[in-house]
Structure formats: structure tokens, C-alpha cells
Amino acid sequence: MTTRQDIVSAIAGGLTEVLERDVTGLSEDTALFDDLRLDSSSVLELLLLVEDSTGAAVDPEDLDIDHLRTVRSFADYVERLLAKGETP
Template identity: 55%
Template sequence: MDRQNVLTALENALTDVLEHPVTGLTGDVKLFDDLHLDSTTMLEMLMFLEDSIGLVVDPEDLDADDFISVDTFTDFVLAAQLGQVAA
């Protein structure tokens, strides 16, 4: 999976969770500040990504720094996907 695929999946997840269209995300968009996510919507987004792209995340691996922006979250998802392939 590449960055663009993750970005598309993230836009779809956010559209579902926030219940309004989310498109045109850029890497510098802040998930909490700009999109007004909270811990509940973040968990819902992770569950959506789990169902849609097969993302598997160990709660022990979650770090607040991974959820700062679209870029940091995309890096997190890509790293998680690589970990799944390597396992």
C-alpha cells in the first residue's frame, strides 16, 4: 500500500466518522485541531480502517505523536502495514 492509497482510505474513514465529505487532505492537516477529532472519533476511524484496508494495530503501539497530522498518521499506517507483512 502506498501513501496515496492510505490517504484515500483516510479520507473515506473520516467521511464516515465525521458524517460529511472529507476530500483533498494534505499532509499538514492537523487531525485534532483542524478536523476536530477526539479520542472517540479517532478510535472509530481506526476501526473503519481496520475493516476497509485490514489495518491491525496493537493498542500498545499507539502513540499520540502518530495522530498529530495527516502525514504522521499516514506514516503510522504505512509502518503498521509493513509490520504486518514482515510478521
């Protein structure tokens, strides 16, 4: 079973890879677009990395911008997917 900390760690690891730098001071309140300057292509890459790390199957059609506002909102979304058993 994937814990909340596992999900946040997967997001942090994905961000480090996508941004090609260490992401320091990351918290669940960190804004993905405003604080980290993600763009649409980096978000897609992040989604793929988090899917691989957690086993969650993100459907881009069901994904809303509000799911990607902060680390917390993205972790909440992934956590709900895993709880519903939405895995590949």
C-alpha cells in the first residue's frame, strides 16, 4: 500500500527530475505553477513519473487544473486514485 509520504516523495522525486535540479524547501503548500514554474509539458512529464512511482493511473480527461495547484492538491488527487483502485 502506498502511503501519503510515499506519494509526496514520488512527487518530489518527479519534480527533481522534471526541473533537472534539487527542489529544496518543498512542502505540501508549494505551488506547482507559481513557485516552481511548471509548464504544460513539464506537468505531463511529472504525471508520467508519478504514475510510474505510485502505480496510479491518471486520466488526463479527468484531471483538473485544481488537482495541480499545489503539492498537496496533487497528492490528494493521487491518493484518491489509489484508494479507488485506479491503477494500470
